[in-house]
Amino acid sequence: MVTFNLLLNAVVTGILLGGFYAAVTIGITIAFGMLDIVNIAHPVFIIMGSFIAYIVNRKFGVDPILTVVVASPLFFMLGIAIFRFYYAAFESSGKGSLRGLAFFFGILFVIEVTLLLAFGVDYRLVQTSYIGPNVGFGHVDLPLRMVVPFVGSIAMVSGLHIFFSHTFVGRAIMAVAQDEFALSLMAVDTVAIKQLAFGIAIATGAIAGGFLIVIQPVDPSLGREYIGRVFAICVLGGMGSITGTVIAAFILGVVETITSTLFGPSWAPAVSFTALLLTLAVRPSGIMGR
Amino acid sequence: MTKHGIRRNHGKCVLSPELSSSNNPLKGPRLTRRLFGRALMAVSALAASRSTLLSSALAAEPIKIGFGMAQSGPLGGNGKAALLAIEMWRDDVNARGGLLGRPVKLIYYDDQSNPTLIPGIYSKLLDIDKVDLLLGGYGTAVQAAAIAIVMQRKQVLIGTGAVAVNEKYNYDKYFQMLPSGPNSRISSSEGFFQAAMTMEPKPKTVAIVGALTEFSRNVILGARENAEKYGLKIVYDSGYPSNQMEFGSIIRSIQAANPEVVFVASYPPDSAGIIRAAYEQKLKTRIFGGGMIGLQYSELKQQLGPMMNDVLYYEFYVPAPTTNFPGIKEFIKAYQERAKKVGADLLGFFLPPFAYAGMEILEKAVTVTKGLDPNAIGRYIHATTFDTVVGKVAFAPNGDWAKPRIFFVQYRGIVGNDVDQFKQVGKQIIVEPQEFASGTLHYPFAASQ
Numbered sequence: 026m027v028t029f030n031l032l033l034n035a036v037v038t039g040i041l042l043g044g045f046y047a048a049v050t051i052g053i054t055i056a057f058g059m060l061d062i063v064n065i066a067h068p069v070f071i072i073m074g075s076f077i078a079y080i081v082n083r084k085f086g087v088d089p090i091l092t093v094v095v096a097s098p099l100f101f102m103l104g105i106a107i108f109r110f111y112y113a114a115f116e117s118s119g120k121g122s123l124r125g126l127a128f129f130f131g132i133l134f135v136i137e138v139t140l141l142l143a144f145g146v147d148y149r150l151v152q153t154s155y156i157g158p159n160v161g162f163g164h165v166d167l168p169l170r171m172v173v174p175f176v177g178s179i180a181m182v183s184g185l186h187i188f189f190s191h192t193f194v195g196r197a198i199m200a201v202a203q204d205e206f207a208l209s210l211m212a213v214d215t216v217a218i219k220q221l222a223f224g225i226a227i228a229t230g231a232i233a234g235g236f237l238i239v240i241q242p243v244d245p246s247l248g249r250e251y252i253g254r255v256f257a258i259c260v261l262g263g264m265g266s267i268t269g270t271v272i273a274a275f276i277l278g279v280v281e282t283i284t285s286t287l288f289g290p291s292w293a294p295a296v297s298f299t300a301l302l303l304t305l306a307v308r309p310s311g312i313m314g315r
Numbered sequence: 316m317t318k319h320g321i322r323r324n325h326g327k328c329v330l331s332p333e334l335s336s337s338n339n340p341l342k343g344p345r346l347t348r349r350l351f352g353r354a355l356m357a358v359s360a361l362a363a364s365r366s367t368l369l370s371s372a373l374a375a376e377p378i379k380i381g382f383g384m385a386q387s388g389p390l391g392g393n394g395k396a397a398l399l400a401i402e403m404w405r406d407d408v409n410a411r412g413g414l415l416g417r418p419v420k421l422i423y424y425d426d427q428s429n430p431t432l433i434p435g436i437y438s439k440l441l442d443i444d445k446v447d448l449l450l451g452g453y454g455t456a457v458q459a460a461a462i463a464i465v466m467q468r469k470q471v472l473i474g475t476g477a478v479a480v481n482e483k484y485n486y487d488k489y490f491q492m493l494p495s496g497p498n499s500r501i502s503s504s505e506g507f508f509q510a511a512m513t514m515e516p517k518p519k520t521v522a523i524v525g526a527l528t529e530f531s532r533n534v535i536l537g538a539r540e541n542a543e544k545y546g547l548k549i550v551y552d553s554g555y556p557s558n559q560m561e562f563g564s565i566i567r568s569i570q571a572a573n574p575e576v577v578f579v580a581s582y583p584p585d586s587a588g589i590i591r592a593a594y595e596q597k598l599k600t601r602i603f604g605g606g607m608i609g610l611q612y613s614e615l616k617q618q619l620g621p622m623m624n625d626v627l628y629y630e631f632y633v634p635a636p637t638t639n640f641p642g643i644k645e646f647i648k649a650y651q652e653r654a655k656k657v658g659a660d661l662l663g664f665f666l667p668p669f670a671y672a673g674m675e676i677l678e679k680a681v682t683v684t685k686g687l688d689p690n691a692i693g694r695y696i697h698a699t700t701f702d703t704v705v706g707k708v709a710f711a712p713n714g715d716w717a718k719p720r721i722f723f724v725q726y727r728g729i730v731g732n733d734v735d736q737f738k739q740v741g742k743q744i745i746v747e748p749q750e751f752a753s754g755t756l757h758y759p760f761a762a763s764q
Contacts, residue, residue, distance in 0.1 A: 152732065
């Protein structure tokens, strides 16, 4: 029997889940939505972040989210290095799309196999003080394991929104997404701007990895489970729109949990993606797409 | 006289006396008795040496055993442990002189826990690698894919850890090293429900939930039958997709139905997620557990720690006073030493003893039938009770164990996250079957207290 209590908790849990989905997707929004780079390897950088969080938590007991925030500059530089190679090998000669996709598939498998060889196949979890306890507000019970990543996600996405809308570099990134040629006419090095953006995308993936390993156990091949979801949220939100990504992530999270509660979890993926298709049928550019 | 020593004699050509002798180059040496004897000795020696070389070549040629085994994906943890056990058997048998006097060589590929890769893997094993014998790998879905090819090629297949794979085919050369008995769908949950019915007062309601996978589907079908058999009303019955990450809503829905018993059929990441969600939501129920894969892994036991207390789920082997099978302690000790080096599951209680026992059975069958004929091996295995590291094993006509022996176990007194506590006798209480029971059921479920 479905009660108000059950439904309310489903909505709130869906919002918490949506916050996590936003963190996982924001990197794709930047890389694919703004830069037109089909970075199919994005989920594997999330997993890399999870494993770094796991090692540091296991050895030194450091909080996993703190670990990935500290490690994010390294991932930023990794993202820059990958973009430079990608640009030199593919984009500069106009062969970005299909060959670039194959390139990122290659990165996906290389990193995944490296993680498998280094860490084995076992699922890894972390220990923190906020895994296990709940916090209650009236009829609503919130597991801290979901609340803390949600807060972190919102902080990260909000920070990015401010960065993109109120800083010169951020606006340059938005501009390169709108019209790269026009930006280049204003004496802006568009390649440098794009490599900064790609570095930011990879760094957000690593931070999302810290959230992921708090929420669930992680193994090296888990990233593939998220490929469909992240691209779906990016498209639903509107290509290149941070706000659209957040709204789409919340919609997907809430639809999944309400469907789980009302009709059973087996229906959740079907309902979620039906919502995606219906939205795109009505508004093909996505919720906040231009 | 011609220049070749041939002269004419009344029109006939005859050899000159000089050329009629044994040094006649046109005729060659005369075949004397001595020469014949020497030639005979040479031929005999040559034949003997070629025969020795051929025998040596055959004796040195290894017996190739091929299989797919999960080394990645959701079943990779167990697959790696099972592979180590099979490699231990290989080393043991080769140290004893091999199989039929020939060394054993393993040829295997990572099936990534993905059944779609199985047809390609087994075709390669048979047609390119030309293996002599096959194994079935680990997992229901991959063995369900393998059995079709194996039936077509009329091979023997011994698999580990699969449920009801041969139910539809009744293939006479398929054998399963899962102690679930001839009706694995039912026996995968029967002990759980038998244990639940020992509670006072007896429970009346059950919630059933599981992943939408081949294994879980089979186990849940059995759970429904058992629920009906024991008179339990099913108040919640649902599946979830295999990539489900949020279980709080599922636990809340279960709680809303207020079941006295909660039965879960899950894979490793879901098992951890569901147990965590049960503790977070303080799930109020009397018994919680079921067919939860992953709780047998040392990594998850260690990480979940005290959350394992009171969870009632299945194991195939735990160290207990009632499970001292001949050879098991030595096997576990040897396995645990090697597991550290290769990064396999540190405890090795779940699959490894059964994977090793499966190889012992194959070894015995090949040795007794003195060959690699699948029909002879299959007939022998069906007709024999084997002594293995997991005790006596005999097979039903469908290849499952003739008698089920799944242990339903509750953890007690788990404190902290030290993995060594799980090696101790007394932490894992066998509550069913009764002939192996080392304690009684504890209820209600710890999370609800």
